[in-house]
Amino acid sequence: MSDPSVTAAATALKKPGAVVLARPGALVEAGPGWFARVTEAATPTAPAPALRDVGRDPRRWPGWWWALLVGLGMTGAGLGAAAITLGPVLLRYDRDYLGMSLHELRAANHHLVHFLQHDRITMAGTMVAIGALYTGLAVGGIRRGRSWAREAYLLSGAIGFPTLFYFLATGFVEPLHTATAIVLFPMFVAAVRRTPHPPRWRLAPEGPEPERRRALVGQLLLIVTGAGLLVGGAVISLAGLTSVFVPADLAFLSTGPQTLEAVNPRLVPFVAHDRAGFGGALMAAAVAIILLSAWGWRRGDAWVFWTLAVAAAAGFLPTVVVHGAIHCTDFIHLAPVHFGIAMTGTGLMLAHPYLCAQASTRPKD
Secondary structure, X not given: OOOOOHHHHHHHHOOOOOOOOOOHHHHHHHOOOHHXXXXXXXXXXXXXXXXXXXXXXXXXXXXXXXXXXXXXXXXXXXXXXXXXXXOOOOOHHHHHHHOOOHHHHHHHOOOHHHHHHHHHHHHHHHHHHHHHXXXXXXXXXXXXXXXXXXXXXXXXXXXXXXXXXXXXXHOOOOHHHHHHHHHXXXXXXXXXXXXXXXXXXXXXXXXXXXXXXXXXXXXXXXXXXXXXXXXXXXXXXXXXXXXXOOHHHHHHHOOOHHHHHHHOOOHXXXXXHHHHHHHHHHHHHHHHHHHHHHHOOOOOOHHHHHHHHHHHHHHHHHHHHHHHHOOOOOHHHHHHHHHHHHHHHHXXXXXXHHHOOOHHHOOOO
């Protein structure tokens, strides 16, 4: 076929023994996931189950329900981390590990508490973003039997959960972080090991070609943004496990790591835990963004748009706000954040008419 039309390919497959071949040019015009979209269009489906149909027996809960619980758990954990950071900043076990109070930290370096808040707020925002991504993948994808949504969820979690063991390098074990991972990991396993649902998706008819092409550009921008976040998360993780601080951090603190180690030898490992953990969470979110954007582009699937939009708001806005609040506004340091916001905003704006096609154009269940 030289035509990237999903409908034409699906119609051709209805003929007994039919084989559909696509030219490279058609695949380029169609964008990622063309074969999956054609397969979905040619597959008989049923309506997706409602939340009330899940039942009360956990032994019978489907995988998407467990995935939803992980998403909600990550969101709650992120909001809880943000509340702690904006409130006491340090919990009792933090103070016990450091052997210092907030007052003593401020006395050691008047920027240090703000620096810790900036690290932890960005981490909390990323956790909420992961929660939004997992919730969207669970309800919008896994619940409808889309295997690619389960794979995206699995690959993201396979990166995120092992970062708990960063403590082997940093030397600081945070009880709340550990407890959250212990509670959520069995749910994550239950989500991915259950047999996938039979097909239950709904397909919208193909719309205007200019709309599809604009959405294709938006898709590319989201994939590139996700790739940038993945690289950024890897760099931040590496920094947290090695040098800990980047030049912009030391310029903000107006000091060096040797000075901080002289004040308290546990201070740098404490910061390293937050820094490396943030990098790991960012990589997990990035993988979900890349795969959701690459595999989930379907006309009329508004859940994809809102999942990405909520995740972007949760991840980017707290980062910008906290940097402004503590007056850490180095242009080079924040340039990737502003670039990511511009890329994501533009991509979602271009894709909105395609992903959020009017319900009247979609077949009823």
